Amino acid sequence: MKKLSNLLSGPILCSALIAISTIFIWSCQTKMKYRFADYVDPFIGTDAHGHTYPGASVPFGMVQLSPDTRLHGWDGTSGYHYSDSIIYGFTHTALSGTGVGDYGDILIMPSVGTPTIFNNEYLSPFKKSNEIAKAGYYSVFLDKPNVLAEMTTTTRVGYHRYTFPESTESNLIIDLFHRDKVLDSKIEFISNTEISGYRRSSNWADDMIWYFNIKFSKPFKSKGIAINDSLNNDINYAVGQNIKAYVCFDTYKNEQIEVKVSLSPVDNQGALNNRLTEIPEWNFDDIKEIAFNTWNKELSKIEVKGGSNEQKRIFYTALYHAFLQPNTYIDVDNRYRAIDKKIYTTSDYTNYTVFSLWDTYRTWHPLMTIIDQKRTIDFIKVMLDIYSKGGLLPIWELAANETYCMIGNHAISVIADAYIKGIDSFDTQKALEAMINSTSKDHFGLKAYRENGYIPGDLEHESISKTLEYAYNDWCIAQVAKKMKREDIYKEYITRAQYYKNIFDPNTRFMRPKLNGGWLEPFDPTTVDWHYTEANSWQYSFYVPHDISGLINLHGGKTQLSELIDELFKTDQKITGRDMKDITGLIGQYAHGNEPSHHMAYLYSFLNQPWKTQAMVRQIMDNLYSDKPDGLSGNEDCGQMSAWLIMSSMGFYPVTPGSPVYTIGTPWFPEIKINLENNKVFKITADNLSNKKYYIQSATLNNKKYSKSYITHSDIMNGGELHFNMGKKPNKLWGSGDDDIPKTEINEHLIVTVPVIETQDNRIRESIYVKINNYGSKNKIFYTLDTSKPNKHSFEYNNPIKIDKTTTITAISYLNDTMYSFPVKANFYKIDIDRKINILFKWNKNYHAGGEEGLIDGIRGATNWRLGGWQGYQGTDFIAIVDLGKIKDISYIGAGFIQDIRSWIWMPKDVTFYSSNDGINF
Numbered sequence: 070m071k072k073l074s075n076l077l078s079g080p081i082l083c084s085a086l087i088a089i090s091t092i093f094i095w096s097c098q099t100k101m102k103y104r105f106a107d108y109v110d111p112f113i114g115t116d117a118h119g120h121t122y123p124g125a126s127v128p129f130g131m132v133q134l135s136p137d138t139r140l141h142g143w144d145g146t147s148g149y150h151y152s153d154s155i156i157y158g159f160t161h162t163a164l165s166g167t168g169v170g171d172y173g174d175i176l177i178m179p180s181v182g183t184p185t186i187f188n189n190e191y192l193s194p195f196k197k198s199n200e201i202a203k204a205g206y207y208s209v210f211l212d213k214p215n216v217l218a219e220m221t222t223t224t225r226v227g228y229h230r231y232t233f234p235e236s237t238e239s240n241l242i243i244d245l246f247h248r249d250k251v252l253d254s255k256i257e258f259i260s261n262t263e264i265s266g267y268r269r270s271s272n273w274a275d276d277m278i279w280y281f282n283i284k285f286s287k288p289f290k291s292k293g294i295a296i297n298d299s300l301n302n303d304i305n306y307a308v309g310q311n312i313k314a315y316v317c318f319d320t321y322k323n324e325q326i327e328v329k330v331s332l333s334p335v336d337n338q339g340a341l342n343n344r345l346t347e348i349p350e351w352n353f354d355d356i357k358e359i360a361f362n363t364w365n366k367e368l369s370k371i372e373v374k375g376g377s378n379e380q381k382r383i384f385y386t387a388l389y390h391a392f393l394q395p396n397t398y399i400d401v402d403n404r405y406r407a408i409d410k411k412i413y414t415t416s417d418y419t420n421y422t423v424f425s426l427w428d429t430y431r432t433w434h435p436l437m438t439i440i441d442q443k444r445t446i447d448f449i450k451v452m453l454d455i456y457s458k459g460g461l462l463p464i465w466e467l468a469a470n471e472t473y474c475m476i477g478n479h480a481i482s483v484i485a486d487a488y489i490k491g492i493d494s495f496d497t498q499k500a501l502e503a504m505i506n507s508t509s510k511d512h513f514g515l516k517a518y519r520e521n522g523y524i525p526g527d528l529e530h531e532s533i534s535k536t537l538e539y540a541y542n543d544w545c546i547a548q549v550a551k552k553m554k555r556e557d558i559y560k561e562y563i564t565r566a567q568y569y570k571n572i573f574d575p576n577t578r579f580m581r582p583k584l585n586g587g588w589l590e591p592f593d594p595t596t597v598d599w600h601y602t603e604a605n606s607w608q609y610s611f612y613v614p615h616d617i618s619g620l621i622n623l624h625g626g627k628t629q630l631s632e633l634i635d636e637l638f639k640t641d642q643k644i645t646g647r648d649m650k651d652i653t654g655l656i657g658q659y660a661h662g663n664e665p666s667h668h669m670a671y672l673y674s675f676l677n678q679p680w681k682t683q684a685m686v687r688q689i690m691d692n693l694y695s696d697k698p699d700g701l702s703g704n705e706d707c708g709q710m711s712a713w714l715i716m717s718s719m720g721f722y723p724v725t726p727g728s729p730v731y732t733i734g735t736p737w738f739p740e741i742k743i744n745l746e747n748n749k750v751f752k753i754t755a756d757n758l759s760n761k762k763y764y765i766q767s768a769t770l771n772n773k774k775y776s777k778s779y780i781t782h783s784d785i786m787n788g789g790e791l792h793f794n795m796g797k798k799p800n801k802l803w804g805s806g807d808d809d810i811p812k813t814e815i816n817e818h819l820i821v822t823v824p825v826i827e828t829q830d831n832r833i834r835e836s837i838y839v840k841i842n843n844y845g846s847k848n849k850i851f852y853t854l855d856t857s858k859p860n861k862h863s864f865e866y867n868n869p870i871k872i873d874k875t876t877t878i879t880a881i882s883y884l885n886d887t888m889y890s891f892p893v894k895a896n897f898y899k900i901d902i903d904r905k906i907n908i909l910f911k912w913n914k915n916y917h918a919g920g921e922e923g924l925i926d927g928i929r930g931a932t933n934w935r936l937g938g939w940q941g942y943q944g945t946d947f948i949a950i951v952d953l954g955k956i957k958d959i960s961y962i963g964a965g966f967i968q969d970i971r972s973w974i975w976m977p978k979d980v981t982f983y984s985s986n987d988g989i990n991f
Contacts, residue, residue: 105368106361108378108385111202114166114705116151116698118144118653118662121390121705122163123202125222127360128367128392129421129444131332133163134220134227136209137173140248143650146170148248151698156211157192158244159220161227161330162279165393166705167425168651169474171273171467175281175330176247179231180240181214186295186313191242204368204389205360221357224397225343229328230353233320241328243283243314252276254312258305261288264314265337274470276410279332282340286327286351289316327353334422334469335412339400346401367392370440371715375739375758382696384718384737387711391433394707395421395448398468406469408459418447420454424466427475428664428706430482435723436712439785442492442746449487449495452480456503461510476531476602477538478507485545486726489552490782501553504546508539508562515539522823522891523571526582526589526600533572533580534602534665537612540569544615544815545727560818567820569613571891573623575844578633580610586826586878586895595658597646604665605644607637607658612665614725617675618814627676634672638685654693654702656685661693662703667713668724671732675724675811679733679778680764680799686717686734687763719743720753720791721780725813729782732811733804735763736793749788758795765803766796778804779811824850824882826895833899836873841866841880848890852880858892875899 114121124135137160138153139145146167148160158178164171180191193213200209208219217232233239243264245254249272256266264283269276293302295313307314318326329348333339348356368388373381399405399420407413437445455463455471462481465474481504488497508515514529518539524532544566550558574581574588582589582600594606601609611634613620624630638657653662660666670689673681693702694714701710716722720736736755743751768775771789780791804810827840841850850866851859856877866880876897882890 104361104365105372105385106204106365106389108381109204109364109368109389110382110386110696111204111207111389112151112698113383113386113696114390114698114701114710115147115149117701118650118703119699119701119705119710120144120146120164120166120168121701122147122149122165123200123207124149124159124163125205125207125220125227125360126393127205127222127224127363129224129395129397130222130393131225131397132161132222132227132330133165133172133393133396134159134161134222134229134330135163135207137176137248141170143168148173154197155192155194156209157188158242158247159218159227159229160247161281161332164423165390165707166701166710167707168704169273169472171249171277173248174268174270174279175332176242176244177229177283177328177330178242178244179211179214179216179218179233180242180315181216181234181236182238182240184238184240184242184293184300184315184317186242186244186293186298186300186315188244188247203361204364206357219353219357221353221360223347223356223360225333225401226329226331226347228348228353228356229330230325231328232323232325233318235320235322235324237319239318239320239324239326240315241285241289241318241326243316246311246313251310251312253308253310255308256294256306256312256314258292258294258314261292262286264316265340266312267337273472273474274467277468277470278406279334280337280340281333282331282337282344284329284344285316286325287318289318291317327351333400334398334406335400335404339402339404343401364389364392370744371719372742372744373718373738373740374742376737379696380737383694383700383714386696386700387694387714390705390711391436391708391715394423394425396423398422408455408463408466408469408471410469411458415454418450419444421448421451422466422468423707424448424452424463424480425475425707425709426463426465426479426483427477428709429712430479430486430726431664431667431709431713432716432723433708433712434483435486435726436716438487438490438492438782440743440745442487445487445492446494449484449500452484453496453499453503456506457499460506462503462507473513476513476535478504478542479538480504481507481542481545482726485549486723488549489727490729497549497553501546501549501555501558504542504549505558508542508546508565518568519565520891521571521893522568522820523583525584525586527584530599531602533582533600533606534604534609536572537569537580537609540566540613541615543568548727563815564818564820566615567619567815567818569616570619570623570820570822575623578610578624578629579606580612581606583825585831586880586893587828588825590829593645595642595645597644597649597652602665603648603651603663604660605646605652605658608652608660608663608665611637611669611672614668615727615813616815617672617724618812618816621676631673631676631678631681634669634676637669651703656688660703661689661713662701662710664706664709667709668722671722671724671734674732674778674804675813677805677807677810678801679804679810680801682732682778683735683764683799686722687737687760690714690717690737691760720755720793724811728813730779730811731782731785733765733768733778733780735765735795743785745786745788747786747788749786751785751788752790753793754790755793755795758793762795762797764796764799766794766800767803768793776804776806777809821848821882821884821888821890822846823890823893824880826878826880826893828895828897831895831897833873833875833897836871837897838869838871839878839895839897840869841878843882846882848882848884850880851883852878854878856894861886872897873899 111123122135126133137148137157139150158176160173160176162172162174193211206221215234219230221228245268249270252269254268262285267280269278294307297311331340331344403414405420465472484500514524514535517528518524524536526532543562547559547562572580579594597605640657651663652660670685718737721731721733724732741753769792825842851863853859853863859881879892879894881892
């Protein structure tokens with residue numbers, strides 16, 4: 070075997086250990102009955118809306134060497150879709166299963182004939198029958214140039230091999246302009262076998278840079294560089310936004326030309342060092358085998374026995390997908406680019422990028438606390454480094470950029486989950502500081518959340534989802550503070566963790582948006598609208614993982630909540646609203662294709678009905694995963710969709726990350742063995758298991774009778790065996806006793822929920838009556854009419870309030886001197902129904918003048934309009950109500966016209982409008 074040290078090393082592992090382990094893995098392959106990596110099919114998830122890619126990578130690798138078949142569109146976010154039939158080229162970065170596209174850097178494409186630098190000329194058709202994807206390897210025969218393209222990788226180097234026909238014009242195109250907006254790029258010919266350069270781009274990540282080094286196995290005979298699509302064969306160097314190049318070879322029939330492309334986020338020397346360290350020689354087949362064996366070693370962390378080959382392909386491909394990201398983001402010399410764009414050196418941990426935290430905190434990160442605690446510590450150290458250098462824990466970090474995509478502060482969940490489970494080899498005091506800092510910002514509705522005890526829907530979009538996820542984040546901080554014996558912090562955050570109660574509507578029993586102090590009207594829980602994140606009320610109303618006992622109490626008991634969850638899965642109501650592409654994998658209103666639903670099937674176990682969890686989890690595993698290209702029911706989302714299958718296959722699931730408890734579901738295999746980092750083994754075995762016998766009849770833990778429908782993290786990490794006896798009919802006695810079910814609850818520092826101000830309209834013609842409702846609570850309600858904060862000396866509410874002029878009602882629910890709710894406000898406006906409005910132009914068919922409506926059109930309210938009052942959202946539409954009579958000296962309003970978005974603007978008396986190019990002038 071040739072020199073192979075440091076082929077796949079992280080910056081902390083020494084090359085000798087890597088070489089020894091590689092030799093050991095290689096020598097052991099013949100002793101195995103099967104190789105885990107043989108079951109991996111990278112095509113799973115590349116069709117439908119899975120958004121995965123089939124190209125070559127190694128576990129957590131910096132390089133993802135994959136074909137690009139699609140340049141744009143939601144189903145092209147990874148650069149590849151199974152339904153496509155052309156290939157533009159092969160790029161060295163790709164995102165696995167995201168909902169937004171980026172990467173696709175440094176394209177290389179073979180061609181034969183006169184060199185061209187236009188992608189519509191160098192692209193090639195291909196046949197699916199000529200495409201192969203395996204763990205660490207991809208190949209395809211390109212019909213147009215008659216070239217076989219093969220690729221494999223190490224951590225930081227993409228390795229290509231092209232088999233050319235006989236030709237005097239066998240070319241390789243290098244396209245730095247491909248796909249995303251290029252901010253700057255450079256290419257330089259170092260010699261007739263080497264190219265160096267960089268590419269800075271902007272897309273999802275605002276400013277991302279990759280340095281690269283390209284080495285050819287054979288000297289090229291000619292070359293050229295194109296600047297702004299103008300080809301020049303006499304220059305060796307170019308800088309600009311549209312840079313491409315080609316190299317040309319003479320080839321005999323079936324001659325193979327190999328290419329090594331190394332990346333670095335740091336500089337060109339880093340890219341060169343990465344190549345020389347990881348692949349110093351020419352040995353494509355060796356590297357391909359080592360990549361496969363590296364996958365085999367990683368996948369051996371979980372060994373399954375029994376089950377069908379289809380199940381094994383699904384399971385091991387899921388595990389493969391789980392190990393694709395985050396990506397190594399540090400050079401072999403320990404240098405990395407940080408969130409502040411500066412270069413640093415660390416020998417304490419491996420730096421990573423691509424943290425899809427809104428997705429992965431739910432299942433993927435908890436899975437890593439079991440099978441990869443070392444990397445879990447590194448992930449947390451990376452998050453704390455992002456906080457130190459960027460001032461905020463990551464939300465959705467990509468290549469040293471914060472994208473601020475999705476909602477919540479779920480680095481908090483990742484840190485808390487690890488810490489509570491005893492994985493704490495990081496600066497825990499700094500971690501607590503970082504978590505508190507993230508919740509103390511004023512962005513993304515946090516200010517409104519802190520000031521109101523929930524997020525009003527007229528102050529922030531996605532108000533329900535954000536309120537619920539912030540409350541869960543706060544609970545995570547409370548758990549960390551409690552373990553650190555910080556009672557002051559614990560009290561503050563365990564109180565905040567209950568803010569979800571302020572958006573629960575006892576009448577409909579859904580989490581319902583609030584506007585102007587009252588419930589959204591009309592309200593339909595099937596509607597996907599501005600108040601929810603990629604979901605509707607059905608899919609978010611059960612999201613209180615940290616206080617399921619509190620949710621039960623809100624519903625009036627376990628029976629009532631169970632019946633509503635039954636309806637969730639069984640209803641034939643259709644999902645309505647806008648932008649529903651992420652809501653897939655439907656069972657009733659349950660949407661397995663998107664993350665907010667992922668814990669729901671396990672809630673039955675909290676309600677003394679674990680057999681319902683067993684049935685539903687089995688249905689999801691059997692029906693919403695397959696070994697076909699469309700085998701994922703939604704976006705893979707950087708491993709989260711696969712992590713759900715992995716954890717559920719093992720028979721338990723982390724409903725509440727931040728708690729050391731896993732809820733038992735039903736195993737998918739007769740035997741699963743988890744090979745732990747502490748050299749212990751935890752086995753899950755099941756007798757009489759089949760696709761019809763998935764109900765647990767009885768269980769033992771380490772040969773002792775086990776009646777609980779949950780296990781703890783320490784149960785797993787201590788090693789041992791969890792054994793199930795399965796049957797065709799549910800055993801409703803097993804795991805269903807009050808002492809045997811999982812439980813999350815908050816039973817101290819309880820809050821008083823805010824009252825609800827109810828009225829049919831906030832416009833006053835002559836007079837209206839306003840009700841204030843406590844929904845069965847015996848607490849007293851006090852209110853004011855002058856915008857001041859009420860107290861026990863204010864007006865006490867007993868009967869509906871009559872108002873006949875512009876008024877602000879502020880109310881609180883009062884228990885005692887230390888227990889009272891947040892104040893809630895509602896604004897009511899007296900309107901002049903005799904006002905006169907003249908519109909002297911034909912602007913839009915939706916414009917109307919006069920009467921009570923005033924002016925209706927698609928005008929999105931701007932912040933300064935709130936000076937005149939703000940109604941916010943109503944129904945499925947975004948509605949702003951502004952009384953221009955309250956604002957002096959108005960001369961201009963900018964208006965954006967958006968379909969199905971409406972605004973009411975109340976005009977002062979006798980107003981005339983005139984049109985302009987970009988707005989409306991008075």
